[in-house]
Amino acid sequence: MSPTYDYIIVGAGSAGAVVASRLSESGAHRVLLLEAGTKGSNHFWSRVPVGTSKMIDDPAVNWCYRSEPDEGSGGRRIDVPRGKMMGGSSSINGMVYIRGQARDYDHWAQLGNRGWSYQDVLPIFKRMERYAGGSDEFRGRDGLLRVTDTPRNKLPLLEKIIEAAGRIGLPFNPDQNAETQEGVGMSQVTIAKGRRQSTAVCYLDPARGRPNLAIEQGALAETLVLEGKRCVGVRYSVEGVRREARAAREVIVCGGSINSPKLLELSGIGQSERLRALGIAPLHELPGVGENLRDHYSPRVKFAIVERNLTFNDNARGWRLAREALKYALFGTGFLASTAVPIRIYFRTREGLETTDATISILPFLYEMVGGVRRVAKRQGITMNVNVLRSESTGSIHITSSDPAAPPAIRFNFLSTEHDRAGVIAAIRKGRELMATSPLKEITGEEIAPGAQIQSDADMLEWVRHNAETTFHPVGTCKMGSDAMAVVDSELRVHGIEGLRVADASIMPMLISGNTNAPAIMIGEKCAEMVLAAATARQAAA
Incomplete structure (x- = not known):
């Protein structure tokens, strides 16, 4: 019989580690966190800031994706590193902490995403960071994420x-x-006392001892389990052995802008004709899955x-x-x-x-x-x-096989x-x-x-x-909104599927004016806040 949890989070990256930490914080909810990588926050080169150069090409901690050749890249395939370890890309990135401009988030709100204006997200940025400089109007002092000045x-x-x-x-x-x-x-950076401050360090390490939080590493998500139009669990494999876990309340996909649309498509959620051509039964038509890819x-x-x-x-x-x-x-x-x-x-x-x-x-x-x-x-x-800063060129990410281990096709269209x-x-x-x-x-x-x-x-x-290369900031492939190409709504719920959310940089409808790690962490915080609010509302209505 498959184990059952209240919440299952797929991906322990910049956002997923935050969601897992916050949902397990009260002790009231049973949480399962699945991570494909096998390395943790004690990985030597992840702890040492200069270690970024050692990990950017290392398949042990990096998905090592590559883009498809196109005109904008002169027919080249461009490296697209993505973190494959606890903390995800926050564990291998350049550690620059930049939120972007107020107008970035105001634009999200103007696109119909209520609750995502700058004034809405500023308190979340402040709550998550611990930073000694700047003014109290804009900066947080007591958060879990340590931020310092170079x-x-x-x-x-x-x-x-x-x-x-x-x-x-x-x-x-x-x-x-x-x-x-x-x-x-x-540069403001997620470095403190000479050590990288990834979400694995700042959010997961303090949460590891909680009896209501289970973490499985080396867990490759293969498909979401759907019953009609409701997501009830996740099928995954560990060292080739297939497993299944059930979610009594919600599954939250936090695989990032490449792996989140990949998992949705493997699960039959996306463009029906594209999925049918790969031998995948289309279960829910969502034409925006994998589209709207942007990067710097x-x-x-x-x-x-x-x-x-x-x-x-x-x-x-x-x-x-x-x-x-x-x-x-x-x-x-x-x-x-x-x-x-x-x-x-x-x-x-x-x-x-x-x-x-x-x-x-x-x-x-x-x-x-x-x-x-x-x-x-x-x-x-x-x-x-x-x-x-706000690139207008858009591309796509789509699976090319029903094999969960096969890399998707990344087309930037730069x-x-x-x-x-x-x-x-x-x-x-x-x-x-x-x-x-x-x-x-x-x-x-x-x-x-x-x-x-x-x-x-x-x-x-x-x-x-x-x-040219990318600056490793892919976003937008499960974009938030209410138009025909949106994948999630302003609560990060997948359109038309109950019990399923996406929370990572893939939900950004547009690029922000800077590095994407800080807003990805904010998205994780905001998602957890919304999930807990929904749980409280259900309890009150019961």
Whole structure:
């Protein structure tokens, strides 16, 4: 007989770990958390912030997805890393904590998603974070998620960037998660005392001893169990052995923007003709499943730095690397305790815009691929990840087989709108302007990529097509809304199916203006809040 729980959560990632922690908090509900990965928060490279570079290509902790070739990527397949361990992508990401702009969430609400305006979600952001800076109006002090500022004095180069940005009209912004995002600012990060603060660390580790919370790792979800138009459980496998668990109240899918639509389609929920062609019986028509894929498409603009000891390239090799390792072991500080992106710039690509629409994230080093492995280069320089914030290009994610282990087809369709094409060109030109401004211009050598010979819009766009990568922010494939292509409503309930919700970045109807980890955690918090409110209402009505 299948075990029964009140709630089953599929995926222990940025949102799923939060949902599991909050639903089990009172002790009143029996909760099962399923996670396909086998690694936990004690994984060495996940604990060490610089370990991101070690995990981004590691199939032991990463789904290692790749996109389908298309025109926008110059016929290339682009790497799409996704966390496959406790904490999901919060355990392998760059740890940058950025909420996005107020208008992002107000736009969600204007699309018909009541309860998702900035004023609605701000209290949730404040409740979930523990941050010492900023004002009480915008920042939380006592949450489970520890957020810190990257120190300005890590490298002399950072002060030069701040000064040059100010000279081109982008003043220093001490809190890009407060009233305005515009300007240059130090990255806020989910790092504390030299350790990554994933949702596995902050939410699940304190909850592990609860007798009402069961966690199964190595559990690959194969299909949702439907009885008519109600979801009553999940079938999954552990080391090839099939199992089934039943949910007395709800199943909450938190697989992320790739695995959530994949599971819905494997379960017969999606585009009927597409599923029928794969031998899957269509049980519920929802044409929006897997559609509306968006991500931040980012070329890496690179410049040589001619003065020594200004970048991490000097500190991450030879005896200096040994010194950094000792510094980390003794004090939890230094290069190994840092995000790769300590400083960020948000700006407007043209006059007349109400808010910033593009960003430059600066890595104070050059990296290279050697034998398929990323490593810090010998040459000194900086890398700029540039992208438009609210990309309008949309793609899709769909299964290609009824085999739950088969990766889905990811089609980004990048650069398919004039907005995105014009925006990325303007962002590259802004990066060039920054590096040609004192005091940066005195230490800047050659432009390594795209190179000074690339000047026309057409040439620049062609270079982007053949060289850009994503910033690993896929969203929207189970979008929230009430239109024909929406998958969930404003309560995150799957349209037309009782007892089933989706809670992760896939529900975002539009991209937010920044990294997606902070809003994914917020979505987990808000989902748990809504599920508990529904449970209280049922109890009151009984």
